[in-house]
Amino acid sequence: MGIRFEDVTVAYGRTTVLDSFDLTVEPGEVMALLGPSGSGKTTALRAVAGFVTPARGRVWIDGRDVTKLPPYQRGIGMVVQSYALFPHMRVDKNVGFGLRAQGVPRAETAERVEQALALTGMGEFARRYPRELSGGQQQRVAIARALAVRPQVLLLDEPLSALDARLRSGMLAELARLHRELPDVSMLYVTHDQIEALTLADRIAVMDRARLRDVGTPQELYRRPRTEFTASFVGNANLLPVTVGRDGGVRFAEHDLQAPTGDAAPGAEATLCVRPHAVGLGDGPNPLPGTVTGIQWRGATHRLLVETAGHRLMADVGELRDPPAPGDTVTVHFAPDDAVLLPAGTGGDDRDG
Amino acid sequence: MLVHSRGGRRAVWALFALLFLPLFALPLLVLVAASFAGHWSGALPSGPTLDHYDAAVRGESLRALTASLATAAAASALALTAGTWAALSAHALGRRARRVMDLLFMLPVAVPSVVAGLALLVAFSKPPVLLNGTRWIVILAHTVLVTAFAHQSVTAALGRLDPAYEQAAASLGARPWYVLWRVRLPLLLPSLGAAAGLCFALSMGELSATMMLYPPDWLPLPVLVFGATDRGSPFTGSALAVVLMGTTLLVLLALSRIRTKASYR
Numbered sequence A: 001m002g003i004r005f006e007d008v009t010v011a012y013g014r015t016t017v018l019d020s021f022d023l024t025v026e027p028g029e030v031m032a033l034l035g036p037s038g039s040g041k042t043t044a045l046r047a048v049a050g051f052v053t054p055a056r057g058r059v060w061i062d063g064r065d066v067t068k069l070p071p072y073q074r075g076i077g078m079v080v081q082s083y084a085l086f087p088h089m090r091v092d093k094n095v096g097f098g099l100r101a102q103g104v105p106r107a108e109t110a111e112r113v114e115q116a117l118a119l120t121g122m123g124e125f126a127r128r129y130p131r132e133l134s135g136g137q138q139q140r141v142a143i144a145r146a147l148a149v150r151p152q153v154l155l156l157d158e159p160l161s162a163l164d165a166r167l168r169s170g171m172l173a174e175l176a177r178l179h180r181e182l183p184d185v186s187m188l189y190v191t192h193d194q195i196e197a198l199t200l201a202d203r204i205a206v207m208d209r210a211r212l213r214d215v216g217t218p219q220e221l222y223r224r225p226r227t228e229f230t231a232s233f234v235g236n237a238n239l240l241p242v243t244v245g246r247d248g249g250v251r252f253a254e255h256d257l258q259a260p261t262g263d264a265a266p267g268a269e270a271t272l273c274v275r276p277h278a279v280g281l282g283d284g285p286n287p288l289p290g291t292v293t294g295i296q297w298r299g300a301t302h303r304l305l306v307e308t309a310g311h312r313l314m315a316d317v318g319e320l321r322d323p324p325a326p327g328d329t330v331t332v333h334f335a336p337d338d339a340v341l342l343p344a345g346t347g348g349d350d351r352d353g
Numbered sequence B: 001m002l003v004h005s006r007g008g009r010r011a012v013w014a015l016f017a018l019l020f021l022p023l024f025a026l027p028l029l030v031l032v033a034a035s036f037a038g039h040w041s042g043a044l045p046s047g048p049t050l051d052h053y054d055a056a057v058r059g060e061s062l063r064a065l066t067a068s069l070a071t072a073a074a075a076s077a078l079a080l081t082a083g084t085w086a087a088l089s090a091h092a093l094g095r096r097a098r099r100v101m102d103l104l105f106m107l108p109v110a111v112p113s114v115v116a117g118l119a120l121l122v123a124f125s126k127p128p129v130l131l132n133g134t135r136w137i138v139i140l141a142h143t144v145l146v147t148a149f150a151h152q153s154v155t156a157a158l159g160r161l162d163p164a165y166e167q168a169a170a171s172l173g174a175r176p177w178y179v180l181w182r183v184r185l186p187l188l189l190p191s192l193g194a195a196a197g198l199c200f201a202l203s204m205g206e207l208s209a210t211m212m213l214y215p216p217d218w219l220p221l222p223v224l225v226f227g228a229t230d231r232g233s234p235f236t237g238s239a240l241a242v243v244l245m246g247t248t249l250l251v252l253l254a255l256s257r258i259r260t261k262a263s264y265r
């Protein structure tokens, strides 16, 4: 049954670094753990691997309570940020390490090492030492080493953080392919990069300050975030303080805006979340006049920073032939369906499912 | 190189020569000169001869050299095993245990080695463990005296070892023993080699504790050197000392070659 955290709490001394953590990763699912630095992502992974002992709660792997088992009995594969390839062994010995350690016969080990190396496209490097490989190649060997033992769960701790942007997107595609070829393996993928999480994951778990904030598919979290924290951490977001109106709209500063209010009580304080790419330049629904305070050219798009009623709005618009200059007065707009109303005060400070 | 300019580099070399030559090289040169000398009454030795070496590589001297080599090899092996074992256990137990262990191993080095030798003599002169009068008490004494150094260098190396390696190994299903044998010890090999060299050299030159303990059939070379100079034949003593130095140097060179091979990577 993949991985299950049940009320897991981990503390170092008096600081709690994982607080009543509840999460289930289904078999064959890729779950991304997304969160700012120090939020406890690595700690959650180490709790699964068995390198920290929870003060409270249990960890399940494949329907087995592993809370008390030492790491070597847990049947996991793990790739850490530093790769930790054994420097005194060649690539093939590194990849075969887990198999030999578990007493798999030599001939079978050789076969499975070859398979794992082929899967990661590292077959021709079998006789090299780790120090003779590039960062991306080392990472692939680390993945091959973790896969060779045929684990039911694969734990990946920021495996791509050491790579440059191009190599990273290449490796992302390879990890996605790998996952298609091994549909039964559950993956728990730690990252603080939202693009990685959005690209690879079936679901994303958002963490902040030792706690789980939100879980959902990338689409859910991106299109319909439930908290301000999620909205601002999964993708970029304009967060406008609004008051819910009486007739299915909201009031932002001096403007009446159309937005889905759901069952929010009229008169309540709320936050309206609009993604930058949903904001258009010129007249349209929900027009907001403002002053351009900054403009960034990003190749395919322009990002406009527009100050309206004392708030700064980000708008990502297709590359403009005549971009406005800072100080110009413009109007921006967004479609009511692109806006999401969030309860007020759900930033990083308190807990909200 | 930290020093880049040519003048700077020269200055460093000059300083090195200034310190090294009189402190280390000169005494050694005198020793080598004396070992070839027939007499030495003026400023320089005279009457060059190979007689001392002739005596130094046969009979009693050869037996002493063998005894020294065997003692040093056995003591280093034992010290390395005990020191590594202790360092590994202390590492698993935590900081406080490490400090206590360090102190315990230090104690024999802190007292004069003559006293350490005497203590061993008293301790092992009566049954049940009667070692007095055998070569084993010499080996034991050397082991006790050098284990501190083995323990310290392995402890330092363990502290520098990235725990990510053993964790990666454990996550792949390797039991602690397998991890120790296949990952940790190989990664410690360069430091173990350095520790072995240190232990070996210390044991080859050990005299004071040995003096208290050696049986008639196990006479390490330093005792013979001391005896020769004491009897008033400094040239024979010098030749023996040069043989001792040369042999030690050869063993250390061999060890450091193994070490370079192990330190990849």
Ligand SMILES: Nc1ncnc2c1ncn2[C@@H]1O[C@H](COP(=O)(O)OP(=O)(O)OP(=O)(O)O)[C@@H](O)[C@H]1O
Binding pocket: A012, A017, A035, A036, A037, A038, A039, A040, A041, A042, A043, A044, A192
């Ligand atoms: N061995 C330790 N002793 C004490 N505190 C620790 C230890 N390891 C981690 N912490 C603390 O636990 C918190 C969570 O650490 P963790 O490594 O899980 O963060 P993370 O989410 O993985 O961050 P990053 O993205 O920077 O890797 C941090 O505040 C960190 O300081």
Ligand SMILES: [Mg+2]
Binding pocket: A041, A042, A043, A157
């Ligand atoms: Mg981390």
